[in-house]
Amino acid sequence: MTRRHAVALIPGDGIGPEVIDASLEVLEKAASLHGFALDMTRFDWSCDRYLATGRMMPEDGIDQLRPHAAILLGAVGWPARVPDSVSLHGLLLPIRKSFDQFANMRPHRLLPGATGPLKSEAFDILCIRENTEGEYSGAGGRIHVGTPAEVAVETSIFTRRGVERILRFGFEQARRRSGRLASVTKSNAQKYSMVFWDEVTEEVAADYPDVTVSRYHIDAIAARMVMAPETLDVVVASNLFGDILTDLGAAIQGGLGFAPSANINPDRSQPSMFEPVHGSAPDIAGRGIANPVATLWSAALMLDHLGEEAAGRSLLAALSAVTAEGRLRTPDQGGQSRTTDVARAVADRLS
Template structure:
């Protein structure tokens, strides 16, 4: 029986609640098929306040030995600035393990009513995850003075753009064979024109995939007006970040927003996380929706090679939401939603 070693980082706030719920479901689904050996790490904003860092100096080295990483949520703005928590934990892990492909699925689960009239959309957003606008290149001078200057340099490499586009084309080829590349090349005449040019080059390798090019503002409108026309979207780090929150909104809210940070060549572990944040105001109250977290856990199992079990978990989620369980904020407790998914798994 295969054993998978998982590094669990519950993090802050409801990250702890949804991680517990996810592992309960994953272990139930794995029974008699494979085993999950999980080690929990307390890296969080609370850890930062005690130790002065979000994770220990050897944190990355520690994580190397695991098959996958599961992250609950990170952030506690009242005590630790988001810029500190993000750059101290999440981004270093993504970059250290070359998790350059951020995958976020957007579709309405049965029983969930989104804010749009549109139904039947199924979008897979592929966000570049390690460079672009989040490269961390830049700085500030003359801080606090009238002549203060701050720069944030978006860095795009040919290697980075080519690999995320190829990843997106492969996903499109396995789905409905349509890819939309999102830029702002009418305004950003260097980086985004470069992205457009590379897209055309890579598209020649995938003649079976239809390619569209859209500016970020037009894509935002498209996702609201006609999301059913979209298949795979590929975008830079910042643009992908914005569009995936919009995707979460049209699929019913952040409680359904699953994600995966993938290292495609598997030279390091990939990381899986819901993207709803730590929600400090509802932490520990048993009212957080664990569906995004459990869906992310299913994505983790699929990545590990347990596609059948992952599909069963997603079917169980759909069975629960089809009964109206977890479909609206506050309608059911974390425990109730988890129990409904477990019951559907057993059935």
């Protein structure tokens, strides 16, 4: 009997539909070659929908997504039309929080043939970002709006459960890789939340004597990622710090067009979501020139999560072969290739 996996597609905004559509041919061929099927359902939830209905997704949107094993997302946001605070809190963050996708994984390394801004190409960093609380908890408010006495308060929320589970997830990843983990805080300035994070790190580390732990302040590790990225392996950080570091990591690996991510519910009790982190790029939307590499890499991570590891390896190997050849490059990489050209070449390399 053919293995079947239900996948929700949310193309979203800007270049999102283009990179998602380009990835479908690759995913369908990978499934055919490796003996499984992807039952894909498309959800047209976006800023266009918000402008038409006042909601990024319907009230029962989470319930509609719940039966799926995974979600493949293109991009969210169109700031010139809908404030990012509306689009983010109306779609992306509710999905991450509702499905307890607390572990955000973002691999950073140069694919063969890709070039980054640094002289050193010897780096392979897995950033793990806490994804459901911390600085993005949404706790706060504003009073006296529009007056000279206006006050805005935003409170970060760190729970022992939340901090401990993301650290344990990071330690497990470090154990599978090089046995090195870097924990990121700003405990010299944030003497409650970040000192708490440091203390929990110390407690959890006792259960992983085989993992070497280093502790960095956010500013120091940002400098280290630029000056000596090869000294880092698994990096674990809070929601905000992880968000910032992973954009830096994306720049090192050649740009946002190369940056995949996975929002993981580790116990698989609810869907996990996979997305490129390049944003919606409204300036090039509709032109067919968006770099699909990050989306295809995210799709490979999704196949791994679905238990189709051979297909995931095949997809990443095909992607690496295309970038190594260097013949097809989208404009962000100095070429003239179209989104579909790159995706079709990856599909042709699948085995």
